Structures are given as C-alpha cells and as structure tokens.
Amino acid sequence: MSFDDIDRQLVLLLARDASQSTTQLGRRFGLSQPATWRRIKRLRDLGVLTTRRLDLDAQKLGFGVTVFLGIKLATKGRVSLDDFERAIGAIPEVQTVDHVLGLYDYRLRVVARDLADFERVLRRRVMTLPGVGDVEANVMLSEERRPGPL
C-alpha cells in the first residue's frame, strides 16, 4: 500500500471536515472531481477512512460532564472479558472503551448531564458489573484533537 502527499492531505482534511464536496477538495490539488472521488474511495476501501462521524456540542446538548474512568478488574481469570466488554459497551453514557495494559485494564470515556448524573451511571451501571475492582475517575476540563503525523 502506498500513499502519496495528496492522499495524506486528503486524509488530513477529511479527518477535520467531512462535509466538503469532492469538487472543493479536488480544486486544492488541481484534481478533477472524478479523480478526487477515486482517491477517497480507495482510502475508504483500504480502511484508512473508517467511519463518518457527526460532531456535536456535548455541552449545548446538556452533557456538561465528561469523565475518563480507569477500571481494574478484581477477579481476573474468573470474569469473562467478552461478557464484561459487552456489558460495559452497552451502557449508553459510555462513549469509548479501550482495553489497556498498565495501571488499569480498561479506560472508559463517560458522558453525563452533571456530576450527580455521572454518580448515578457509575454506581448503578458500572460498579454493579461483575468483576469491577478499583475505579479511578478523572473529570475532563478541556480537550483538543491534533492532526497527527501526516
């Protein structure tokens, strides 16, 4: 698989704004609309561009709190990781689940309306799952995404 500079620029632009038309995008590189479309299609077929996402303002939609949770499983070996992952992933407020190596076994990103709502999710949904041991919560204050090494 090879990617040239135009491919990399396209990925960079689409990772930031997926609403631009292929005509607009092509113009930046002096490419025709069909040529641009073919490049984007190839990037999708190869799996570089995976899913189109809608970016919403969580605050304005009433989700004032985002918390990163580190979870350590208490009874490793006795709990099925598949079951745990399925159960934790099914909680609507849980936005991301990553299996990690290190201080914790799982990292969760959880949204809630406010801290009281977060406590409800934590106590009723997360802590009640079998195998949950140590939990560390860090309340997010700010976030920025970087374009990455393209």
Added chain:
Amino acid sequence: MFDSEDRAILRQLQAEPGLAMPDLAVRVGQTPAKVSRRVERLQEDGLILGQRWDVDWRILGYSVFVSLRVSLDKTIPTAFDDFIKAAREVPQVLEIQTFLGRVDVRLSLIATDLADYQAVYREEILTLPHIADIEALMDVARVKANRDLPL
C-alpha cells in the same frame, strides 16, 4: 433550546451522518423543507459542529497506541500552558485532555513500532516542560469507539 423533533433529527444524523435530507425527513416523519430548516438552525446554533472521518492509523503504518498520564509541577503557574503548547509540537500526539483528578493531562500518542515509540518517548515526551510524573498505558484493543451522545 432544542425540542424532541430536533432530538429525533440529531439521533438519526448521529447514527448516519451521510443521510440525505429526503431520507432523514421520512425517518423523522416531517417534510424535507422543515427538516432542512431545522438542520440549518442546529448548525447555526452550534449544536452540530460538523462532520469528520475517523482515521485508522494502523493502515497508515502506526501499530503502537499509548496513553500517557501526566502530572505536572503545579508550583509553576504556567505549567499547564507551557506543557500543552510544547505537546502540540509533537506530531505523534493525537489528543490532549486536561483533567480534574489524579491526572493533570492525558496525551494520546501513536508510533510505528516499539522502537519508534521509545525514540519519541525519550526525545519528544520526556523533554516536555514541567513534568512531575508520567505513566504510560498501552492500548491493546478498542472495544467501543463511536463517541455517540446518549440523545
């Protein structure tokens, strides 16, 4: 500021951002003209910020994903600003979050392999200003990554 009809539109668009206006209108049971106006207003009011593509960095040759949990030296008033400014200059950093809790800042970092990671960690990360403590967690698998809001 937004009602149940807006919520229905946002729910559909969140699940399928590329949805054409006529299809969206059918799903929420309104006329396309009405739905278009609502979507425009949601954009103007900043509830919809935009659309973007998720990138799979593994296909681009990056196989190592690390989460760095950083504590900063809080005796220095500009510690956060200095650290974040410098972290932005590291191309391998994909996300920067600040927290209230045990961790001050989290960096999400990618590298092509472990040797590359070691080089970036030593030369670019450990040289960032005002680090009091740093912990690395390696991502083994993404279980859920949609970041959807429970609308």
